[in-house]
Amino acid sequence: MQLKNTSSPAGRPRSEATRRQILEAAISLLQDKSIQAISIEAIAREAGVSKATIYRWWESKASVVIDAFIEQHLIKTTFPRGMRPRDAIAHHFHSLVNQYSGWPGRLVAQIIAEGQSDPAILRVFRERFHYGRRAVVREMLDEWKNSGDISKGSNVEVLMDLIYGPVYMRLLIGHAPLDESFAESHINYICELLGSKP
Structure with missing residues (x-):
């Protein structure tokens, strides 16, 4: 299945207010329902828009759900600037675990599950969420390495998976x-392994 690029198409301009209305409607429905239990029709009804309005910008229900998740998730799992890299990573890790312990985690698990039978869903999830987050984490880990607090020989790619992999394992298993x-x-164990000073 091909998922549409969700950037604004040529022609009729995209209304930011309407976009947010649709994403907030999806989030509202997903608070207590699964992805499978909601439909484009339900999202349109909740948002007070037509199905055609949704399909003008999103190819499928899954793509609406992914954008709705991203909209909520990024503002709640930030990397504070001005902190030591170790502390910023710890802050982000705690906020991620807190988010994934609730309905956002259940939503991510459903997206990943849906992606097993529809690889296009996982592709969009990677492109619109995972790669961007990974780039931010990589930048922070590079700062940590360059600060001298951990070994300059640390493999940042492996370290990312070492830190965040257990979150997804607990979420999915x-x-x-x-x-x-x-x-x-x-996070304390990771810091001890790396010899990071408290």
Whole structure:
């Protein structure tokens, strides 16, 4: 399935207010319903717009859901500037675990699950969310390495997976909780492994 580029098409201009209205409607529905349980019709009804308005900008329900997730998630999982790289990474990790312990985590798990039978969904998720987040994390880890607090030989690509991989494992497998205790112990363990000073 081909998913449409969600940038504004030529012709009729895209209304930012309407875009936000649609994404907020999707988020509202997803608070207590699964991706499978909602439809474009339901999103349109909740937003007070026509289906045609939604399809003008998004190819599918999945692409609306991914953009709705991104809209909410990025503002709640920031990397504060002005902190030591270690502290900024710890702050982001704690906020990510907090988000993924609730309905945003269930939503990400559903997106990944849907992507197993429809690779286009995973492609859009990677392109619109994962790669951008990974670039920001990479920048912060490079700063950490260049600060001298951890070895300059640290492999940043491996380190990203080492830090964040367990979040997705707990999210998808459910063998252990995503909670504050995990966030604290995991990030402290990573810092100890790397020899980072408190």
